[in-house]
Amino acid sequence: MRKLVFIALISTLSCAGIPEIITSDAYNEKEAIKRCLVPFLKNDRRLVHSINADIPGGAKATVLGVVLASPGKKYLHPVLMTVEGLVIFEAHYDGKVRIIRGIRPFDSKSFAAGMIDDIRLMLFPPTGKPALTGQLKNGNYICRYKNENSITDYIALTGNSWQIFLYDLKGSIIKDVRLYGINKNSIARKIEIFSKKTVKYSLHLELVREEPVNK
Amino acid sequence: MNIMNFLKQFKLLLPVIISLFFIGWGSSWQEIKKTGKVISSVRSEFIQKKHLKILAKPLVSRGKFYFQAPKSLRWEYTSPLKSILLIHKGKVRRYTVKDKKISRDSSAQLQSMQVVLQEISLWLKGNFDANPMFKAEIRGNRKIVLTPKEAGMAKIISRIELHLSRRPGIIDKVKIYESRDSYTVIEFRKTVLNKKISGSIFRKI
Numbered sequence: 286m287r288k289l290v291f292i293a294l295i296s297t298l299s300c301a302g303i304p305e306i307i308t309s310d311a312y313n314e315k316e317a318i319k320r321c322l323v324p325f326l327k328n329d330r331r332l333v334h335s336i337n338a339d340i341p342g343g344a345k346a347t348v349l350g351v352v353l354a355s356p357g358k359k360y361l362h363p364v365l366m367t368v369e370g371l372v373i374f375e376a377h378y379d380g381k382v383r384i385i386r387g388i389r390p391f392d393s394k395s396f397a398a399g400m401i402d403d404i405r406l407m408l409f410p411p412t413g414k415p416a417l418t419g420q421l422k423n424g425n426y427i428c429r430y431k432n433e434n435s436i437t438d439y440i441a442l443t444g445n446s447w448q449i450f451l452y453d454l455k456g457s458i459i460k461d462v463r464l465y466g467i468n469k470n471s472i473a474r475k476i477e478i479f480s481k482k483t484v485k486y487s488l489h490l491e492l493v494r495e496e497p498v499n500k
Numbered sequence: 501m502n503i504m505n506f507l508k509q510f511k512l513l514l515p516v517i518i519s520l521f522f523i524g525w526g527s528s529w530q531e532i533k534k535t536g537k538v539i540s541s542v543r544s545e546f547i548q549k550k551h552l553k554i555l556a557k558p559l560v561s562r563g564k565f566y567f568q569a570p571k572s573l574r575w576e577y578t579s580p581l582k583s584i585l586l587i588h589k590g591k592v593r594r595y596t597v598k599d600k601k602i603s604r605d606s607s608a609q610l611q612s613m614q615v616v617l618q619e620i621s622l623w624l625k626g627n628f629d630a631n632p633m634f635k636a637e638i639r640g641n642r643k644i645v646l647t648p649k650e651a652g653m654a655k656i657i658s659r660i661e662l663h664l665s666r667r668p669g670i671i672d673k674v675k676i677y678e679s680r681d682s683y684t685v686i687e688f689r690k691t692v693l694n695k696k697i698s699g700s701i702f703r704k705i
Contacts, residue, residue: 333559335581337596337603345605347583347596353554362554368561368583370550370676370684371656388656491598493580496556 303436303456306419306427317418320441321428324464325410326356327471329498332408334476334490336365341484348373350490353498356409363404365391376401403488406449407462407476411437435459447473457482470495542567544691548577553681572702588702595705602705634660642666 334350349370353362358379365374374391377383378401384392391397415428426441438450449462458481466474476490543566549558563577573587582597594605633653634646642664648654661675670691677683 331554331556333555333580337598345596345603347581347603347605349559349581351552351554351559364552364554366550368577368581370548370559370561372552372678372682489598491581494559499556 302458303438303450303452304421304427306417306429307422308419312419314418317420317426318415318428320426321415321418321439321447322410323441324447324467324471324473326354326408329353329355329357330470330472330495331498332472332495333493335493337489339487341486349493352404352408354404354408355498359405359409361401361404361408363400365400374400378405399484403460403478406437406451406460407464407473407478411439453482468495540569540694541697542691542693543695543697544688546689547687549685549687551681551683551685558685566697566701568697568699568702572697572699574701584705586702586705588699597705 331353332351334352336348336350338346338348340346347368349366349368351364351366354360361376361378363374363376363378364372366372372386373388374397375384375386376397377385382394382397382401384394384397387393387397411428411430413430416431417429419427421427421440425443428439430437430439435454436452436456438448438452440448440450442448445465445467447464447467449460449464450458451460451462453459461479461481463477464473465476468474472492472495474492476488478488478490480486543564545564546562548561548563550561551558560580561577562579563575565576566572566574571587571590573585575585577583584595584597586593586595596603596605633649635649637645637647639645644662644664646660646662648657648659656678658677658679660677663672663674664670665672670693671688673685673687675683675685
């Protein structure tokens with residue numbers, strides 16, 4: 286019954302803007318899931334990015350970001366610093382967000398929570414099984430995950446690129462994430478995040494350095 | 501302390517660093533001040549190493565800077581990203597260059613840079629002991645330590661160490677400590693003093 290309700294919900298949402306997912310006899314679900322989840326960390330890594338931000342009010346800023354990420358433990362330790370090397374934000378996440386250092390306005394809980402959400406979305410694979418998998422009209426594999434608050438589509442594009450859409454339950458896009466140039470360690474050379482609701486901003490990340498975390 | 505005040509105060513560090521090129525060596529502020537008048541320009545390359553507990557090895561940035569007395573500065577990062585800060589004829593501008601595209605940093609805190617330049621003439625005369633932001637001490641051989649006077653600033657930067665070269669008028673390196681585990685080291689090399697610098701360096705990206 287729940288499955289029927291969900292399929293009905295998805296069908297309705299297709300009208301709202303969430304793309305229709307097509308399955309066919311030739312379609313291979315295991316292959317679809319495998320393809321959808323390529324650009325997410327498999328092991329603990331330490332990543333450094335340059336980040337160009339377009340923020341509300343038309344301002345632009347460039348910072349450097351460092352993150353120690355453990356997909357297995359769902360743990361994150363992000364640091365943001367100016368180009369000159371001064372730390373403006375540092376936090377831990379292990380299910381809860383704990384701010385270690387924050388210079389106003391980067392000391393706010395809402396900023397920290399939003400940043401952790403963005404990092405999780407672009408680095409960690411989704412949990413559980415997809416609610417629906419298949420292909421789009423253009424043949425790209427798509428995996429759709431759902432929770433009580435949102436729907437997330439993971440799409441394998443052509444040319445070593447992926448796209449993630451985070452929707453609210455009405456089908457409006459909350460976040461649009463694009464990952465390009467995935468290397469053998471499942472790390473994107475370039476990531477773009479477009480926040481479409483509430484606070485509109487965009488982040489353009491370029492990988493500076495990545496390395497394993499030695500235990 | 502909010503980000504604007506913090507960045508304003510941090511950017512005040514740049515003239516501190518730069519103006520120390522203008523000092524010769526001595527064991528007292530009086531001797532330092534004596535040599536403060538003879539420098540008209542500085543150009544140098546730098547390597548910046550950011551040390552963080554979270555990093556297995558420091559994050560290395562490279563760049564160069566130019567300073568022309570009294571008020572022109574170009575502080576340029578060439579890697580890992582290209583970022584240029586220009587101060588010239590009362591204007592402060594910051595740019596990032598990515599994929600051959602130039603983007604101007606329009607953050608509000610740049611306006612506070614105007615205040616920075618008013619302090620430069622003070623430091624150029626070697627009046628570090630008169631600096632309202634920092635307490636300055638000469639420690640040991642060719643080392644100056646700056647400690648923030650304001651509690652808010654001290655939570656962000658605990659101290660700055662300036663390591664002076666054997667060559668008069670040259671700084672070897674600057675260390676900026678946020679905490680014991682988080683600090684930035686800027687090493688200067690190929691420093692040239694008092695050579696004419698074209699004005700276009702401070703205007704063009």
